[in-house]
Amino acid sequence: MKLLSGQDYLKSEALSIDIRSKESFMDGYIKGSIYIGNDIALIKKYIKDLFIRNKNIIFITDETSISILQDIKEALLYDREIEYIDYAIVEELLYTKYGDMVIPIEADELLMDMNFDKNLIVIDCQSNIEFEQKHIQSAINIPLSELLDSSLFYQIEDKHNVYVYCDNEYRALVATTIFKQKGIHNIHFVENTLEEIAAIKNMPVVEKKESLN
Numbered sequence: 001m002k003l004l005s006g007q008d009y010l011k012s013e014a015l016s017i018d019i020r021s022k023e024s025f026m027d028g029y030i031k032g033s034i035y036i037g038n039d040i041a042l043i044k045k046y047i048k049d050l051f052i053r054n055k056n057i058i059f060i061t062d063e064t065s066i067s068i069l070q071d072i073k074e075a076l077l078y079d080r081e082i083e084y085i086d087y088a089i090v091e092e093l094l095y096t097k098y099g100d101m102v103i104p105i106e107a108d109e110l111l112m113d114m115n116f117d118k119n120l121i122v123i124d125c126q127s128n129i130e131f132e133q134k135h136i137q138s139a140i141n142i143p144l145s146e147l148l149d150s151s152l153f154y155q156i157e158d159k160h161n162v163y164v165y166c167d168n169e170y171r172a173l174v175a176t177t178i179f180k181q182k183g184i185h186n187i188h189f190v191e192n193t194l195e196e197i198a199a200i201k202n203m204p205v206v207e208k209k210e211s212l213n
Contacts, residue, residue: 014056038065137204165190
């Protein structure tokens, strides 16, 4: 494993992957990085096929995640030398122009904005099959597995206020950081599961009815 200096990190064109805890990440993260967290089970379930295997990656770590770097590398099917920056460098960069934040909102705030904001777009990051089963009415389905394809973002313009949700908060947060990494910054992370969203009174949710046959 290779620990990079802050200067080496900033010079690199590698993809930055943030494997810190969600709590640390939500306090601030390095602009342009993509959050995947450090839960190996979630990474294996949702993220392992997301990144190109031979893509250069720099891991952004904290005290906890640095100890499981090798496990995360294997979960991502990453076959190159591990390069990373540690907690001290992350903290240093967060208080410069390289620091950024994700804006979380609750589902009831989303509903309020849906009623008044004409430039609002809701993005659902479930798989196509999951989306057919249940989704917010008028939401645009862009599965997490396809989000690295920038050509799918043609429907989003600078005037739009983008709200991202999924069936669970983890996928929604990963998706939000990918959008930001692709240059879409007027974006909000809906910090609720789809079940919680659907439970909000007057939330327009479409649900597929089970066939009786």
